[in-house]
Amino acid sequence: MATYTLDINNTEHTVEVAEGTSLLWVIREHLGLTGTKYGCGIAQCGSCTIHIDGTPTRACIMGVDNLNEGQKITTIEGLSENGDHPLQKAWIEAQAPQCGYCHSGQLMQAAALLEANPSPSRDEIKTYMNGNLCRCGTYMRIVKAIELASEEQIATS
């Protein structure tokens, strides 16, 4: 067992777990931030996508001890103050989720995309989002929501 202090959504959390415990289990099971989901455990589905210093990362394959001092983690709970990130609003407008299980990860991946590329083409969206699986088949609406959010952000910036 070892003690780790993590900066998640601008709050410090201390947790005592075995070395090598995945960041996903730390976030979900120890700290109760359960918006981040487990889907495959081998970085094939993207359900557990979080940001580490803004970079989209699969929490399932990241050991808690692989984090560097001072790195900032953002989860779906910290994407916006009141669930009002342009992507979250666009997601509702497009009625994107069905079962919704993969959508925390989809949103976190999409948020990183718009951060890096505020007006992505449809092909750029598909390429950037390709690592995030959705079994309900909501891909069409996710693409639409990302395009809506991109247009909205550009119109208001």
Added chain:
Amino acid sequence: MNTTTPSLDRRQFLKTTSGVALFIGVSGMLPLAISCKNEKDIQLQLEKHPLTAWVQLSEDGQITIYNPAAEMGQGSMTSLPVLFAEEMDADWSKVKVAFSPQDVAIYGTEGWRPGTRILMSAGSRVTKSYYKVMRNAGAQARYVLLASAAKHWQVPMAELRTDQGFVINTQDDQRISYGELIPFLEMPETLPDFTPEQLKKPKDFRLIGKDIPRKEIPVKVDGSAQFAGDLRLPDMVYGVLERGNLHGAKPTLTNESDILAVEGVLKIVPFDYAIGIIASSLEQALAAKKILKINWSDSEATGFNSQEIFSEYEKIASENKKGKTITEIGNVQQALKSAARTYTADFKNDYVYHAQMEPLNSVVQVTEDLQSAEVWVGSQQGGDGKLGVPEALGIPPENVKINLQYLGGGFGRRSMTDFVVECVALAKEMTPRPVKLIWTREDDLTYGAYRPLSLQRLSASTDTQGNITSLSHCVVADNGNLATSGIRNAYYDIPNQFAESRGTSRGIRLKHWRAVGHGPNKFAIEALLDDIALDQGIDPVELRRKLMGKSPRALATLEKAAEMANWDIPSAAGRAKGVAFLERSGTLGTGICEISVNRDTGKIKVHNFWSAIDAGVIVQPDNVKAQMEGGILMGMSSVLKERITMVDGRIQQSNYHDYQLLRFEDIPESIETEMIASTEHPQGVGESGTPLVACAIANAFLKLTGKRLRHLPFTPDRVLAVLNS
């Protein structure tokens, strides 16, 4: 209200009518929810002022409507409350939705056998089976409000009307909101059941048929939607099971002491087919699972090689001994004898896996006396909604409380209860501590319950004018019951039809998979129709148009889809369109897709998918479109990529790296859905899109290349083999 049916007396109601059984009526007092055993629950209920078993009013005007069905993305959290609110005449902006208690007597619908009731969200049945129930219950809630207002104002009920959350006196225009009526609420002596004729006419719908945003979407974009795996209870421990990759094999654990020595491990729980481990944390349970040393016995599946089994299935199909007859119309043999032409073809499909994004899980707490249990689970329900827990513990159903959570996908997999009963067995060992059971993705895949592999042998005959005179269909499959749905052709005017199922078993776990047998069966039927059309030089839409002469509703979907797809205008060079029609869960649908093929890689690209459906009254149009989009994409995924294989009975895939699903890069440019306007009873939509895909793609491929794909999935290697044949 003067048109209601004669009412049963109150005593009978308590026994028979849903929605009222909850209450003991004491004149002048609020009805009391007697089904609640827990005092805290009763208190909470009272604060919310139950109006009937289905709805609660708060003094601020908020209305909480119960959803009795599972929410797995199909939209029940909105569609069923919409039906209720429509008849209650509620202000939708004030409606909140909660899962109902899992009490089949009150919240169930008619079962398969007369006189039985079930709670079940499967087979696309939710909207269809609750359409009358929810509307009747909504009308009853409105009736209670009207009766209470009538008594309060001392006027006849007939002089009152309602308008979106208000009761209005038609004589003096006095208004009172539903919330303001709370102090005056009274259960009427009798509560009528409403016939469909007494309910709103479709032309008067304010909510049904409108694009209403789904109630649960906001919690699905901020991470707060609660799935069973998200639960964290005080003192909770974690369970995992190792089930091996040979279905039916029995385990012998050979390193028990090593496992018990792993930090945090609390207990080893042996099952017939698995070894269970309970530990203080999930990572500890998983660490112990990783070092399990287990000797597995042989099983019925030992020696089974899924990719070599088709030759055996072909032999079974060729035997003279008939299987189980599914349908027999006219005389196929006679039609074949007098035929001008005959056509015969075999079609095949491999096993596919549900692959819902949330691997199975549940949380169970059993009391120390082993006499009651509480369960948190995302389930498609089934039976009495108690999920096998009473049987597992040998206790009465009323001692089991099921708390339904959101489902991270169902697709049929969550209509099984294995993942609940397993957790009960673990929790029984840890009483009174709650146990969270987690299936890893590998567990979920290798101990899956697949859509069966099957062989379809079809033959058809035509007369001298090219009319199809007979169709004969033999399906050979592991588990006949799961392989026969969709084998009938009620909407095609083919005078002689015969269908049979020839079962075999190799001990592989199987289950309903979205649209069940429709995927493989409709693929075979619709592909054979295009084989005939090609041979006879008839346009595939024209061929179906002729077959639908006696089915105007089916024909309307064909004409609409053909119009949407510009069927008569050929595709650009290198592309082609294919058509398919089918009925699933009562919904009639025609799908047309446009594809191209990379002849070097064998990869099929779907460019566009158009569909037109007749699903009766459409409760939520945008949600129906979403279901069709999702169903078609899941269909594309299964048709182009997915297969589970066994070697010596052992499942060869384990996770998404070797069981590939459709990704963003593969989505079409457009998926368009049109709904035929209808006032008929709603039908099921969730499974309608998926089975259209195989046949539409295969028929487009035939048009494009002149070659026939006959074995699902159409993976690039198979496509290349067909192109080079």
